[in-house]
Amino acid sequence: MSTVRQQTIDEACELQGVGLHTGENTRVRFLPAPVNTGVCFRRVDLEGSPEIAAVVGNVVATDRGTTLGIGAERIHTVEHVLASVASLEIDNLIIEVDAQEVPAADGSARPFVELLSSAGVGEQDAPARVFKLDEAFSLEDGASSFVVAPAEEYRVSATIDFDHPLVGRQFASFTITSDSFARYLAPARTFGFIHEVEALRQRGRALGGSVDNAVVLTEEGLLEGTQLRFPDEFVRHKALDVVGDLALTGMRLHTHVVAERPSHRANVALARELVARAERKALTRPPLDIQQILQYLPHRYPFLLVDRVIEYEEGRRIVGLKNVTINEPFFMGHFPDHPIMPGVLIIEAMAQVGGLLLMDAVENPEEKLVYFMSLNNVKWRRPVIPGDQILFELEMLQVRGRTCKMRGVGTVDGQVVAEADMMARYVDR
């Protein structure tokens, strides 16, 4: 099972600069966040500091950059920051901004990567969400197309084709690790054509755009004062944008993404497809049988009360089942003439299923034990009798260090038999 851990930054850090579209001076501040927070923007200039999670469901526009929004609130041009965050494998982060866009910096991801790296990136006590593919698939969106293939690591290959003497057709392929991203992709700047920049300015956009934060192309070459950082800076930047937009999946992608003429719109369509595939896969993840359960749980007959795990979403949710038969030892003494399963054992069975969810989140689970620390809101709704099959569904509510909070519900034939909130802790054996 997974040993890839979630990560956040070690300390807060910030950066100021001009926003590409508004031309206003803006500030971005990065803050560490607890496990399962994900990456979340916070508009600190607005009343109540509304939060907008960096997830594909919050994308509201993909015209010249990716815009997130909830209600009337917006964050523009999130892709270069998100590419930096994803390349450093940061899963949990609060990104405070005091305007409707992040600073354009130099038009690349380099200033963000350098800032976040110097803040330090550290592991947290929960498994990261890693997306792996079983077989390749393709996706088309307008002039863009993708092939996504299974891979052990994250890799992005991109091809672009622009009718311009300096650009033309360019292809590049990169493994996305923090080192290779920082070296080969992060410095690549966004680019635009001078006639487009003028048209955008007339519409009140790109007001902060200049040769300081973009590669500006004229009909023949480069606007004066610009020098390319790489001969193929253009395709590198498009690959950077792919990484930034796919960060909206909220997962570590262990896949090879081959992009032909990628655009923000198409990248976001691919992010949606990846999320949909991950959700389908979570529902069909192979169950744990009793032999696998025995590897993880220290309990033995007559105290092992889980028969099978039938659904499982790493670190988040688990569904286990217990078949209750007349041969259970507790029926011998628990009302022989009127056998019902002791309520506390129903909760014990629920706790064992929860233990499996927690054990899967730790390294070397065979060296650990789960202790339950508290039970709250325990309710028994109806008795459990021989012949019943209890389904226990547990959801992880919070993980903090070695402690976690879970909510469990037990049902028989769709009717609730027991529920409880539980707090557990794992310790070394």
Ligand SMILES: [Zn+2]
């Ligand atoms: Zn870009």
